[in-house]
Amino acid sequence: MGKKHVIPGFGMTLGTTVSFLCLLILIPLASILARSFQMSAQEFMALITRPNVAQAFRTSIGCSLIAALINTGFGFILAWTLVKYEFPGKALMDGMIELPLAMPTAVAGITLTKLYSDQGMFGKALGRLGIKVSYTRLGIIVAMVFVGIPFVVRSVQPVLEKLSPCYEEAAAMLGASKLYIVRRVLLPELLPALLTGFGLALSRGIGEYGSVIYISGNSAKEGTQVVSYVIMQKLNAGNVDYEGAAAIALVLLLVSFFMLLVINLLQRFTSQRTKF
Amino acid sequence: MKRKILIGISFLFFIWMLVCPLIEVLYRSLKDGLAVYLKAVTAPNTLSALRVTLIAVVFAVAVNTFFGICAAWLLTKFEFRGKHVLATLIDLPFSVSPVIAGLSYIMTFGRMGWAAPLVKWVNEALGTDIALVFSVPGVVLATIFVTFPFVSRELIPVMNMQGSGEEEAAAMLGAGGFTIFRRVTLPNIRFALLYGMILCGARAFGEFGAVYAVSRARGRTFTLPLEIDALYMAGSADSITQAFAVSSLLVLAALAMLVLKHIVLRKSPAGNKK
Numbered sequence: 001m002g003k004k005h006v007i008p009g010f011g012m013t014l015g016t017t018v019s020f021l022c023l024l025i026l027i028p029l030a031s032i033l034a035r036s037f038q039m040s041a042q043e044f045m046a047l048i049t050r051p052n053v054a055q056a057f058r059t060s061i062g063c064s065l066i067a068a069l070i071n072t073g074f075g076f077i078l079a080w081t082l083v084k085y086e087f088p089g090k091a092l093m094d095g096m097i098e099l100p101l102a103m104p105t106a107v108a109g110i111t112l113t114k115l116y117s118d119q120g121m122f123g124k125a126l127g128r129l130g131i132k133v134s135y136t137r138l139g140i141i142v143a144m145v146f147v148g149i150p151f152v153v154r155s156v157q158p159v160l161e162k163l164s165p166c167y168e169e170a171a172a173m174l175g176a177s178k179l180y181i182v183r184r185v186l187l188p189e190l191l192p193a194l195l196t197g198f199g200l201a202l203s204r205g206i207g208e209y210g211s212v213i214y215i216s217g218n219s220a221k222e223g224t225q226v227v228s229y230v231i232m233q234k235l236n237a238g239n240v241d242y243e244g245a246a247a248i249a250l251v252l253l254l255v256s257f258f259m260l261l262v263i264n265l266l267q268r269f270t271s272q273r274t275k276f
Numbered sequence: 277m278k279r280k281i282l283i284g285i286s287f288l289f290f291i292w293m294l295v296c297p298l299i300e301v302l303y304r305s306l307k308d309g310l311a312v313y314l315k316a317v318t319a320p321n322t323l324s325a326l327r328v329t330l331i332a333v334v335f336a337v338a339v340n341t342f343f344g345i346c347a348a349w350l351l352t353k354f355e356f357r358g359k360h361v362l363a364t365l366i367d368l369p370f371s372v373s374p375v376i377a378g379l380s381y382i383m384t385f386g387r388m389g390w391a392a393p394l395v396k397w398v399n400e401a402l403g404t405d406i407a408l409v410f411s412v413p414g415v416v417l418a419t420i421f422v423t424f425p426f427v428s429r430e431l432i433p434v435m436n437m438q439g440s441g442e443e444e445a446a447a448m449l450g451a452g453g454f455t456i457f458r459r460v461t462l463p464n465i466r467f468a469l470l471y472g473m474i475l476c477g478a479r480a481f482g483e484f485g486a487v488y489a490v491s492r493a494r495g496r497t498f499t500l501p502l503e504i505d506a507l508y509m510a511g512s513a514d515s516i517t518q519a520f521a522v523s524s525l526l527v528l529a530a531l532a533m534l535v536l537k538h539i540v541l542r543k544s545p546a547g548n549k550k
Contacts, residue, residue, distance in 0.1 A: 008453035013350035028380035081286040102530035104482025207373025209485030
Protein backbone atom coordinates (compact mmCIF):
# COMPACT_ATOMS: atom_id res chain seq x y z
CA MET A 1 0.00 0.00 0.00
CA GLY A 2 2.43 2.66 1.23
CA LYS A 3 0.78 5.56 -0.57
CA LYS A 4 -1.13 7.94 1.67
CA HIS A 5 -4.73 8.50 0.61
CA VAL A 6 -5.87 12.05 -0.03
CA ILE A 7 -9.37 11.40 1.25
CA PRO A 8 -9.49 10.47 4.93
CA GLY A 9 -11.37 7.55 6.41
CA PHE A 10 -9.68 4.54 4.86
CA GLY A 11 -8.83 2.85 8.15
CA MET A 12 -12.15 3.57 9.78
CA THR A 13 -14.32 2.42 6.87
CA LEU A 14 -12.16 -0.63 6.19
CA GLY A 15 -12.34 -1.62 9.85
CA THR A 16 -16.09 -1.13 10.09
CA THR A 17 -16.87 -2.86 6.81
CA VAL A 18 -14.70 -5.89 7.45
CA SER A 19 -15.73 -6.37 11.06
CA PHE A 20 -19.47 -6.01 10.33
CA LEU A 21 -19.13 -8.38 7.40
CA CYS A 22 -17.26 -10.97 9.47
CA LEU A 23 -19.41 -10.76 12.59
CA LEU A 24 -22.81 -10.65 10.93
CA ILE A 25 -22.38 -12.67 7.74
CA LEU A 26 -19.17 -14.63 7.30
CA ILE A 27 -18.65 -16.16 10.75
CA PRO A 28 -22.28 -17.33 11.06
CA LEU A 29 -22.12 -18.84 7.55
CA ALA A 30 -18.81 -20.50 8.39
CA SER A 31 -20.51 -22.10 11.40
CA ILE A 32 -22.74 -24.03 9.00
CA LEU A 33 -19.66 -25.23 7.16
CA ALA A 34 -17.95 -26.24 10.40
CA ARG A 35 -21.01 -28.07 11.63
CA SER A 36 -21.42 -30.10 8.46
CA PHE A 37 -17.72 -31.05 8.52
CA GLN A 38 -18.32 -32.74 11.86
CA MET A 39 -20.09 -35.48 9.94
CA SER A 40 -18.17 -38.20 8.18
CA ALA A 41 -18.24 -38.22 4.39
CA GLN A 42 -20.47 -41.30 4.35
CA GLU A 43 -22.98 -39.79 6.76
CA PHE A 44 -23.00 -36.61 4.71
CA MET A 45 -23.61 -38.39 1.43
CA ALA A 46 -26.21 -40.69 2.93
CA LEU A 47 -28.09 -37.71 4.28
CA ILE A 48 -28.16 -35.56 1.18
CA THR A 49 -29.00 -38.43 -1.15
CA ARG A 50 -32.01 -39.46 0.93
CA PRO A 51 -35.02 -39.66 -1.43
CA ASN A 52 -36.93 -36.74 0.12
CA VAL A 53 -33.84 -34.50 0.17
CA ALA A 54 -32.86 -35.30 -3.42
CA GLN A 55 -36.46 -34.76 -4.49
CA ALA A 56 -36.53 -31.38 -2.71
CA PHE A 57 -33.43 -30.31 -4.62
CA ARG A 58 -34.99 -31.42 -7.91
CA THR A 59 -38.17 -29.49 -7.08
CA SER A 60 -36.37 -26.30 -5.98
CA ILE A 61 -33.95 -26.20 -8.88
CA GLY A 62 -36.47 -27.27 -11.53
CA CYS A 63 -39.23 -24.92 -10.44
CA SER A 64 -36.92 -21.93 -10.02
CA LEU A 65 -35.40 -22.53 -13.47
CA ILE A 66 -38.85 -22.61 -15.09
CA ALA A 67 -39.99 -19.58 -13.10
CA ALA A 68 -36.85 -17.62 -13.99
CA LEU A 69 -37.39 -18.43 -17.68
CA ILE A 70 -41.02 -17.28 -17.53
CA ASN A 71 -39.88 -14.13 -15.73
CA THR A 72 -37.21 -13.43 -18.32
CA GLY A 73 -39.84 -13.55 -21.08
CA PHE A 74 -42.50 -11.49 -19.36
CA GLY A 75 -39.93 -9.23 -17.71
CA PHE A 76 -38.50 -8.37 -21.10
CA ILE A 77 -41.95 -7.58 -22.49
CA LEU A 78 -42.83 -5.45 -19.44
CA ALA A 79 -39.52 -3.55 -19.58
CA TRP A 80 -39.95 -3.03 -23.34
CA THR A 81 -43.50 -1.72 -22.91
CA LEU A 82 -42.49 0.58 -20.06
CA VAL A 83 -39.55 2.07 -21.95
CA LYS A 84 -40.80 2.29 -25.52
CA TYR A 85 -44.48 3.16 -25.27
CA GLU A 86 -46.67 5.81 -23.70
CA PHE A 87 -50.06 4.67 -22.45
CA PRO A 88 -52.48 5.47 -19.62
CA GLY A 89 -51.60 3.68 -16.39
CA LYS A 90 -47.92 3.47 -17.25
CA ALA A 91 -46.74 5.29 -14.11
CA LEU A 92 -48.87 3.00 -11.93
CA MET A 93 -47.56 -0.11 -13.65
CA ASP A 94 -43.99 1.10 -13.32
CA GLY A 95 -44.43 1.88 -9.64
CA MET A 96 -46.12 -1.42 -8.83
CA ILE A 97 -43.46 -3.64 -10.42
CA GLU A 98 -41.62 -3.70 -7.09
CA LEU A 99 -44.69 -4.79 -5.12
CA PRO A 100 -43.37 -8.36 -4.80
CA LEU A 101 -40.22 -7.02 -3.16
CA ALA A 102 -42.15 -4.85 -0.72
CA MET A 103 -44.91 -7.35 0.01
CA PRO A 104 -43.96 -9.77 2.79
CA THR A 105 -43.39 -13.25 1.42
CA ALA A 106 -45.76 -14.87 3.91
CA VAL A 107 -48.55 -12.54 2.82
CA ALA A 108 -47.83 -13.28 -0.82
CA GLY A 109 -47.82 -16.98 0.01
CA ILE A 110 -51.20 -17.19 1.72
CA THR A 111 -52.79 -14.84 -0.83
CA LEU A 112 -51.62 -16.83 -3.85
CA THR A 113 -52.72 -20.05 -2.15
CA LYS A 114 -56.24 -18.73 -1.68
CA LEU A 115 -56.39 -17.26 -5.20
CA TYR A 116 -55.48 -20.60 -6.77
CA SER A 117 -57.29 -22.98 -4.40
CA ASP A 118 -60.49 -24.77 -5.51
CA GLN A 119 -62.60 -21.97 -4.05
CA GLY A 120 -60.40 -19.10 -5.23
CA MET A 121 -60.87 -16.66 -8.08
CA PHE A 122 -58.34 -18.31 -10.41
CA GLY A 123 -58.47 -21.79 -8.89
CA LYS A 124 -62.16 -22.25 -9.69
CA ALA A 125 -61.75 -21.30 -13.34
CA LEU A 126 -58.61 -23.38 -13.78
CA GLY A 127 -60.23 -26.29 -11.94
CA ARG A 128 -62.92 -26.44 -14.64
CA LEU A 129 -60.16 -26.91 -17.18
CA GLY A 130 -58.75 -29.68 -15.00
CA ILE A 131 -55.69 -27.69 -13.92
CA LYS A 132 -54.77 -27.75 -10.26
CA VAL A 133 -52.34 -25.08 -9.07
CA SER A 134 -52.47 -24.82 -5.28
CA TYR A 135 -50.66 -27.69 -3.55
CA THR A 136 -48.82 -28.76 -6.74
CA ARG A 137 -45.48 -27.90 -8.29
CA LEU A 138 -47.32 -25.54 -10.61
CA GLY A 139 -48.17 -23.52 -7.50
CA ILE A 140 -44.51 -23.35 -6.52
CA ILE A 141 -43.73 -21.95 -9.98
CA VAL A 142 -46.50 -19.35 -9.69
CA ALA A 143 -45.10 -18.17 -6.34
CA MET A 144 -41.58 -17.98 -7.74
CA VAL A 145 -42.78 -16.02 -10.78
CA PHE A 146 -44.43 -13.56 -8.40
CA VAL A 147 -41.32 -12.94 -6.29
CA GLY A 148 -38.91 -12.93 -9.24
CA ILE A 149 -40.53 -10.59 -11.76
CA PRO A 150 -39.10 -7.28 -10.43
CA PHE A 151 -35.52 -8.54 -10.79
CA VAL A 152 -35.78 -9.02 -14.55
CA VAL A 153 -37.70 -5.81 -15.25
CA ARG A 154 -35.32 -3.70 -13.17
CA SER A 155 -32.26 -5.27 -14.78
CA VAL A 156 -33.41 -4.79 -18.36
CA GLN A 157 -35.16 -1.41 -18.05
CA PRO A 158 -32.10 0.86 -17.55
CA VAL A 159 -30.18 -0.81 -20.40
CA LEU A 160 -33.14 -0.45 -22.73
CA GLU A 161 -33.47 3.21 -21.75
CA LYS A 162 -29.84 3.90 -22.63
CA LEU A 163 -29.99 1.96 -25.88
CA SER A 164 -30.33 4.54 -28.62
CA PRO A 165 -32.92 3.67 -31.27
CA CYS A 166 -30.46 4.76 -33.98
CA TYR A 167 -29.03 1.24 -34.31
CA GLU A 168 -32.44 -0.26 -34.92
CA GLU A 169 -33.19 2.50 -37.40
CA ALA A 170 -29.90 2.05 -39.18
CA ALA A 171 -30.46 -1.68 -39.44
CA ALA A 172 -33.98 -1.13 -40.73
CA MET A 173 -32.72 1.38 -43.33
CA LEU A 174 -30.17 -1.14 -44.51
CA GLY A 175 -33.03 -3.53 -45.15
CA ALA A 176 -32.83 -5.85 -42.16
CA SER A 177 -36.01 -7.73 -41.31
CA LYS A 178 -37.66 -7.16 -37.93
CA LEU A 179 -36.65 -10.56 -36.67
CA TYR A 180 -33.10 -9.97 -37.83
CA ILE A 181 -32.96 -6.64 -35.98
CA VAL A 182 -34.15 -8.24 -32.76
CA ARG A 183 -31.75 -11.15 -33.11
CA ARG A 184 -28.62 -9.38 -34.28
CA VAL A 185 -28.99 -5.80 -33.01
CA LEU A 186 -31.08 -5.76 -29.83
CA LEU A 187 -30.44 -9.14 -28.29
CA PRO A 188 -26.64 -8.88 -28.11
CA GLU A 189 -26.98 -5.54 -26.31
CA LEU A 190 -29.62 -6.78 -23.91
CA LEU A 191 -28.33 -10.27 -23.25
CA PRO A 192 -26.06 -9.37 -20.30
CA ALA A 193 -28.93 -7.54 -18.58
CA LEU A 194 -31.34 -10.38 -19.31
CA LEU A 195 -28.83 -12.81 -17.82
CA THR A 196 -28.44 -10.67 -14.71
CA GLY A 197 -32.20 -10.60 -14.23
CA PHE A 198 -32.47 -14.31 -14.90
CA GLY A 199 -29.71 -15.01 -12.37
CA LEU A 200 -31.24 -12.83 -9.67
CA ALA A 201 -34.69 -14.34 -10.16
CA LEU A 202 -33.20 -17.82 -10.13
CA SER A 203 -31.21 -17.41 -6.94
CA ARG A 204 -34.21 -15.83 -5.26
CA GLY A 205 -36.33 -18.78 -6.33
CA ILE A 206 -33.95 -21.52 -5.22
CA GLY A 207 -33.85 -20.33 -1.63
CA GLU A 208 -37.41 -19.03 -1.46
CA TYR A 209 -39.37 -19.99 1.62
CA GLY A 210 -42.26 -17.76 2.71
CA SER A 211 -44.11 -17.38 -0.55
CA VAL A 212 -43.73 -21.04 -1.52
CA ILE A 213 -44.52 -23.11 1.57
CA TYR A 214 -48.27 -22.39 1.67
CA ILE A 215 -49.06 -22.95 -1.98
CA SER A 216 -46.80 -26.00 -2.31
CA GLY A 217 -48.62 -28.15 0.21
CA ASN A 218 -45.26 -29.62 1.31
CA SER A 219 -46.05 -33.22 0.48
CA ALA A 220 -43.05 -35.51 0.23
CA LYS A 221 -45.11 -38.02 -1.73
CA GLU A 222 -46.05 -35.53 -4.44
CA GLY A 223 -42.60 -33.97 -4.55
CA THR A 224 -43.78 -30.54 -3.50
CA GLN A 225 -41.29 -29.95 -0.69
CA VAL A 226 -38.68 -27.30 -1.44
CA VAL A 227 -35.18 -27.37 0.05
CA SER A 228 -35.78 -24.47 2.43
CA TYR A 229 -38.78 -26.32 3.83
CA VAL A 230 -36.76 -29.49 4.42
CA ILE A 231 -34.11 -27.46 6.28
CA MET A 232 -36.74 -25.71 8.38
CA GLN A 233 -38.36 -29.03 9.26
CA LYS A 234 -35.09 -30.15 10.81
CA LEU A 235 -35.11 -27.11 13.10
CA ASN A 236 -38.58 -27.73 14.45
CA ALA A 237 -38.84 -28.53 18.12
CA GLY A 238 -39.44 -32.22 18.64
CA ASN A 239 -37.15 -33.61 15.98
CA VAL A 240 -34.24 -31.20 15.89
CA ASP A 241 -31.47 -32.36 13.57
CA TYR A 242 -28.85 -29.62 13.34
CA GLU A 243 -26.30 -31.76 11.50
CA GLY A 244 -28.82 -32.63 8.81
CA ALA A 245 -29.94 -29.02 8.48
CA ALA A 246 -26.34 -27.84 8.17
CA ALA A 247 -25.48 -30.45 5.54
CA ILE A 248 -28.49 -29.63 3.35
CA ALA A 249 -27.89 -25.91 3.80
CA LEU A 250 -24.29 -26.35 2.67
CA VAL A 251 -25.35 -28.13 -0.51
CA LEU A 252 -27.98 -25.46 -1.18
CA LEU A 253 -25.33 -22.75 -0.76
CA LEU A 254 -23.02 -24.58 -3.16
CA VAL A 255 -25.80 -25.01 -5.73
CA SER A 256 -26.69 -21.32 -5.70
CA PHE A 257 -23.04 -20.24 -5.88
CA PHE A 258 -22.44 -22.58 -8.78
CA MET A 259 -25.41 -21.14 -10.67
CA LEU A 260 -24.24 -17.58 -9.99
CA LEU A 261 -20.79 -18.50 -11.26
CA VAL A 262 -22.17 -19.98 -14.48
CA ILE A 263 -24.29 -16.90 -15.08
CA ASN A 264 -21.35 -14.60 -14.37
CA LEU A 265 -19.22 -16.47 -16.89
CA LEU A 266 -21.98 -16.38 -19.49
CA GLN A 267 -22.37 -12.70 -18.86
CA ARG A 268 -18.68 -12.02 -19.29
CA PHE A 269 -18.74 -13.98 -22.54
CA THR A 270 -21.74 -12.14 -23.97
CA SER A 271 -20.60 -8.67 -22.96
CA GLN A 272 -17.15 -9.24 -24.42
CA ARG A 273 -18.65 -10.17 -27.74
CA THR A 274 -20.49 -6.87 -28.04
CA LYS A 275 -17.64 -4.64 -26.88
CA PHE A 276 -15.89 -2.65 -29.57
CA MET B 277 -50.26 -3.52 -34.00
CA LYS B 278 -47.14 -4.84 -32.27
CA ARG B 279 -47.48 -1.98 -29.81
CA LYS B 280 -51.03 -2.95 -28.89
CA ILE B 281 -50.15 -6.59 -28.42
CA LEU B 282 -47.19 -5.84 -26.18
CA ILE B 283 -49.09 -3.33 -24.05
CA GLY B 284 -51.91 -5.86 -23.83
CA ILE B 285 -49.64 -8.66 -22.67
CA SER B 286 -48.02 -6.34 -20.14
CA PHE B 287 -51.37 -5.29 -18.74
CA LEU B 288 -52.66 -8.85 -18.53
CA PHE B 289 -49.55 -10.00 -16.69
CA PHE B 290 -49.62 -6.93 -14.46
CA ILE B 291 -53.24 -7.43 -13.45
CA TRP B 292 -52.96 -11.20 -13.15
CA MET B 293 -49.73 -11.26 -11.13
CA LEU B 294 -49.75 -8.01 -9.17
CA VAL B 295 -53.18 -6.41 -8.98
CA CYS B 296 -55.24 -9.53 -8.30
CA PRO B 297 -53.22 -10.68 -5.27
CA LEU B 298 -53.44 -7.17 -3.86
CA ILE B 299 -57.22 -7.08 -4.21
CA GLU B 300 -57.46 -10.60 -2.80
CA VAL B 301 -55.71 -9.62 0.45
CA LEU B 302 -57.89 -6.59 1.00
CA TYR B 303 -61.08 -8.46 0.07
CA ARG B 304 -60.37 -11.39 2.38
CA SER B 305 -59.36 -9.17 5.27
CA LEU B 306 -62.68 -7.30 5.18
CA LYS B 307 -64.86 -10.28 4.25
CA ASP B 308 -66.39 -10.66 7.72
CA GLY B 309 -66.86 -6.97 8.31
CA LEU B 310 -65.03 -4.11 9.91
CA ALA B 311 -65.57 -5.24 13.52
CA VAL B 312 -63.80 -8.55 12.93
CA TYR B 313 -61.04 -6.69 11.13
CA LEU B 314 -60.47 -4.24 13.97
CA LYS B 315 -60.54 -7.01 16.55
CA ALA B 316 -57.91 -8.95 14.64
CA VAL B 317 -55.52 -6.04 14.21
CA THR B 318 -55.79 -4.99 17.88
CA ALA B 319 -55.41 -8.49 19.35
CA PRO B 320 -52.63 -8.67 22.01
CA ASN B 321 -50.55 -11.06 19.89
CA THR B 322 -50.79 -8.72 16.91
CA LEU B 323 -49.73 -5.71 18.94
CA SER B 324 -46.80 -7.59 20.44
CA ALA B 325 -45.79 -8.73 16.95
CA LEU B 326 -46.08 -5.16 15.69
CA ARG B 327 -43.73 -4.03 18.47
CA VAL B 328 -41.11 -6.67 17.64
CA THR B 329 -41.42 -5.91 13.92
CA LEU B 330 -40.83 -2.20 14.48
CA ILE B 331 -37.80 -2.90 16.69
CA ALA B 332 -36.34 -5.17 14.00
CA VAL B 333 -37.00 -2.61 11.24
CA VAL B 334 -35.46 0.29 13.17
CA PHE B 335 -32.33 -1.67 14.09
CA ALA B 336 -31.92 -3.19 10.63
CA VAL B 337 -32.25 0.18 8.88
CA ALA B 338 -29.92 1.91 11.37
CA VAL B 339 -27.19 -0.74 11.30
CA ASN B 340 -27.31 -1.26 7.56
CA THR B 341 -27.35 2.47 6.83
CA PHE B 342 -24.21 2.96 8.92
CA PHE B 343 -22.59 -0.09 7.39
CA GLY B 344 -23.74 0.82 3.88
CA ILE B 345 -22.22 4.30 4.06
CA CYS B 346 -18.92 2.92 5.39
CA ALA B 347 -18.78 0.18 2.76
CA ALA B 348 -19.67 2.54 -0.09
CA TRP B 349 -17.08 5.08 1.07
CA LEU B 350 -14.44 2.36 1.25
CA LEU B 351 -15.26 0.83 -2.11
CA THR B 352 -15.63 4.06 -4.09
CA LYS B 353 -12.98 6.37 -2.63
CA PHE B 354 -10.02 4.01 -2.32
CA GLU B 355 -8.14 1.49 -4.40
CA PHE B 356 -6.81 -1.52 -2.53
CA ARG B 357 -6.14 -5.19 -3.02
CA GLY B 358 -9.07 -7.51 -2.46
CA LYS B 359 -11.62 -4.79 -3.26
CA HIS B 360 -13.61 -6.92 -5.70
CA VAL B 361 -13.70 -9.85 -3.31
CA LEU B 362 -15.00 -7.57 -0.58
CA ALA B 363 -17.70 -6.17 -2.88
CA THR B 364 -18.81 -9.69 -3.79
CA LEU B 365 -18.91 -10.78 -0.16
CA ILE B 366 -21.09 -7.82 0.80
CA ASP B 367 -23.69 -8.92 -1.76
CA LEU B 368 -23.56 -12.49 -0.45
CA PRO B 369 -26.81 -12.32 1.59
CA PHE B 370 -28.70 -11.76 -1.69
CA SER B 371 -27.86 -15.24 -2.87
CA VAL B 372 -28.31 -16.99 0.48
CA SER B 373 -31.68 -18.47 1.33
CA PRO B 374 -33.23 -16.64 4.31
CA VAL B 375 -33.70 -19.99 6.03
CA ILE B 376 -29.93 -20.48 5.87
CA ALA B 377 -29.45 -17.01 7.40
CA GLY B 378 -31.53 -18.04 10.41
CA LEU B 379 -29.84 -21.41 10.60
CA SER B 380 -26.39 -19.82 10.60
CA TYR B 381 -27.23 -17.80 13.72
CA ILE B 382 -28.56 -20.89 15.49
CA MET B 383 -25.33 -22.72 14.61
CA THR B 384 -23.29 -19.83 16.01
CA PHE B 385 -25.15 -18.53 19.04
CA GLY B 386 -27.65 -21.31 19.78
CA ARG B 387 -27.39 -23.66 22.74
CA MET B 388 -25.33 -26.05 20.62
CA GLY B 389 -23.45 -23.30 18.77
CA TRP B 390 -19.75 -22.77 19.23
CA ALA B 391 -20.19 -19.17 20.42
CA ALA B 392 -22.71 -20.14 23.11
CA PRO B 393 -20.07 -20.27 25.90
CA LEU B 394 -18.91 -16.83 24.81
CA VAL B 395 -22.44 -15.43 25.06
CA LYS B 396 -22.83 -17.08 28.47
CA TRP B 397 -19.53 -15.66 29.66
CA VAL B 398 -20.48 -12.14 28.59
CA ASN B 399 -23.85 -12.48 30.27
CA GLU B 400 -22.27 -13.66 33.52
CA ALA B 401 -19.69 -10.90 33.42
CA LEU B 402 -22.32 -8.23 32.86
CA GLY B 403 -24.99 -9.84 34.99
CA THR B 404 -27.39 -9.79 32.05
CA ASP B 405 -29.52 -12.46 30.46
CA ILE B 406 -29.34 -11.78 26.75
CA ALA B 407 -30.05 -14.62 24.34
CA LEU B 408 -28.99 -14.18 20.73
CA VAL B 409 -31.36 -16.76 19.28
CA PHE B 410 -35.03 -17.47 20.00
CA SER B 411 -35.26 -13.93 21.34
CA VAL B 412 -35.89 -10.39 20.15
CA PRO B 413 -32.13 -9.74 19.64
CA GLY B 414 -32.06 -12.90 17.53
CA VAL B 415 -34.91 -11.58 15.40
CA VAL B 416 -33.03 -8.31 14.98
CA LEU B 417 -29.83 -10.10 13.94
CA ALA B 418 -31.61 -12.31 11.41
CA THR B 419 -33.32 -9.24 9.92
CA ILE B 420 -29.99 -7.42 9.65
CA PHE B 421 -28.52 -10.43 7.81
CA VAL B 422 -31.11 -10.51 5.05
CA THR B 423 -31.14 -6.73 4.52
CA PHE B 424 -27.37 -6.35 4.79
CA PRO B 425 -26.48 -5.20 1.22
CA PHE B 426 -29.53 -3.01 0.53
CA VAL B 427 -28.07 0.42 1.36
CA SER B 428 -24.53 -0.13 0.07
CA ARG B 429 -25.88 -1.49 -3.21
CA GLU B 430 -27.79 1.73 -3.89
CA LEU B 431 -24.92 4.00 -2.81
CA ILE B 432 -21.99 2.39 -4.64
CA PRO B 433 -23.09 3.06 -8.27
CA VAL B 434 -24.09 6.66 -7.47
CA MET B 435 -20.83 7.39 -5.64
CA ASN B 436 -18.84 5.75 -8.41
CA MET B 437 -20.53 7.96 -10.98
CA GLN B 438 -19.88 11.08 -8.92
CA GLY B 439 -16.15 10.34 -8.63
CA SER B 440 -14.01 11.67 -5.78
CA GLY B 441 -12.88 15.02 -7.22
CA GLU B 442 -15.02 17.11 -4.88
CA GLU B 443 -13.96 15.12 -1.82
CA GLU B 444 -10.30 15.39 -2.78
CA ALA B 445 -10.62 19.17 -3.14
CA ALA B 446 -12.28 19.38 0.28
CA ALA B 447 -9.56 17.24 1.85
CA MET B 448 -6.88 19.45 0.28
CA LEU B 449 -8.58 22.50 1.79
CA GLY B 450 -8.22 20.83 5.16
CA ALA B 451 -11.69 19.43 5.85
CA GLY B 452 -11.89 16.36 8.13
CA GLY B 453 -13.46 13.07 7.06
CA PHE B 454 -16.79 13.60 8.75
CA THR B 455 -17.11 17.17 7.48
CA ILE B 456 -16.38 16.01 3.94
CA PHE B 457 -19.04 13.37 4.20
CA ARG B 458 -21.65 15.67 5.68
CA ARG B 459 -21.02 18.74 3.53
CA VAL B 460 -19.79 17.33 0.22
CA THR B 461 -20.84 13.70 -0.24
CA LEU B 462 -24.16 13.52 1.57
CA PRO B 463 -25.90 16.23 -0.50
CA ASN B 464 -24.96 14.29 -3.64
CA ILE B 465 -26.10 10.89 -2.45
CA ARG B 466 -29.05 11.72 -0.23
CA PHE B 467 -31.70 10.37 -2.58
CA ALA B 468 -29.85 7.14 -3.21
CA LEU B 469 -29.35 6.79 0.54
CA LEU B 470 -33.01 7.37 1.23
CA TYR B 471 -33.95 4.94 -1.52
CA GLY B 472 -31.69 2.27 -0.08
CA MET B 473 -33.13 2.81 3.40
CA ILE B 474 -36.67 2.44 2.06
CA LEU B 475 -35.82 -0.84 0.32
CA CYS B 476 -34.07 -2.06 3.46
CA GLY B 477 -37.06 -1.12 5.62
CA ALA B 478 -39.54 -2.77 3.26
CA ARG B 479 -37.61 -6.03 3.30
CA ALA B 480 -37.14 -5.86 7.08
CA PHE B 481 -40.89 -5.43 7.59
CA GLY B 482 -41.73 -8.55 5.69
CA GLU B 483 -38.87 -10.93 6.43
CA PHE B 484 -40.19 -14.37 7.20
CA GLY B 485 -37.86 -17.33 6.63
CA ALA B 486 -34.84 -16.03 8.54
CA VAL B 487 -36.90 -14.80 11.46
CA TYR B 488 -39.01 -17.95 11.55
CA ALA B 489 -35.87 -19.99 12.22
CA VAL B 490 -34.87 -17.98 15.30
CA SER B 491 -38.21 -17.07 16.84
CA ARG B 492 -40.43 -19.50 18.72
CA ALA B 493 -42.49 -17.61 21.28
CA ARG B 494 -45.80 -16.31 19.96
CA GLY B 495 -46.79 -13.11 21.70
CA ARG B 496 -43.18 -12.41 22.72
CA THR B 497 -40.69 -12.79 19.88
CA PHE B 498 -43.06 -13.17 16.91
CA THR B 499 -43.03 -10.55 14.19
CA LEU B 500 -46.10 -9.70 12.12
CA PRO B 501 -45.29 -12.18 9.33
CA LEU B 502 -44.91 -14.95 11.94
CA GLU B 503 -48.18 -13.96 13.57
CA ILE B 504 -49.83 -14.17 10.14
CA ASP B 505 -48.38 -17.65 9.70
CA ALA B 506 -49.65 -18.77 13.12
CA LEU B 507 -53.16 -17.44 12.43
CA TYR B 508 -53.26 -18.97 8.94
CA MET B 509 -51.98 -22.34 10.12
CA ALA B 510 -54.61 -22.48 12.87
CA GLY B 511 -56.81 -23.29 9.92
CA SER B 512 -60.29 -22.22 11.00
CA ALA B 513 -62.19 -19.84 8.70
CA ASP B 514 -62.09 -17.16 11.41
CA SER B 515 -58.37 -17.35 12.01
CA ILE B 516 -57.67 -17.28 8.28
CA THR B 517 -59.69 -14.08 7.98
CA GLN B 518 -57.70 -12.72 10.92
CA ALA B 519 -54.47 -13.69 9.15
CA PHE B 520 -55.56 -11.68 6.13
CA ALA B 521 -56.56 -8.74 8.34
CA VAL B 522 -53.07 -8.64 9.85
CA SER B 523 -51.66 -9.13 6.32
CA SER B 524 -53.50 -6.06 5.13
CA LEU B 525 -51.47 -3.98 7.61
CA LEU B 526 -48.26 -5.16 6.01
CA VAL B 527 -49.66 -4.68 2.51
CA LEU B 528 -50.56 -1.10 3.38
CA ALA B 529 -47.03 -0.61 4.74
CA ALA B 530 -45.66 -2.06 1.50
CA LEU B 531 -47.79 0.29 -0.60
CA ALA B 532 -46.68 3.23 1.55
CA MET B 533 -43.06 2.23 0.91
CA LEU B 534 -43.71 2.12 -2.84
CA VAL B 535 -45.29 5.58 -2.80
CA LEU B 536 -42.39 6.91 -0.73
CA LYS B 537 -39.94 5.35 -3.16
CA HIS B 538 -41.77 6.96 -6.06
CA ILE B 539 -41.58 10.39 -4.39
CA VAL B 540 -37.86 10.00 -3.65
CA LEU B 541 -37.11 8.98 -7.23
CA ARG B 542 -39.22 11.83 -8.60
CA LYS B 543 -37.31 14.38 -6.53
CA SER B 544 -33.87 12.97 -7.21
CA PRO B 545 -31.89 14.73 -9.96
CA ALA B 546 -31.27 11.43 -11.73
CA GLY B 547 -35.05 11.13 -11.85
CA ASN B 548 -35.48 8.09 -14.07
CA LYS B 549 -32.42 6.26 -12.87
CA LYS B 550 -34.46 3.29 -11.78
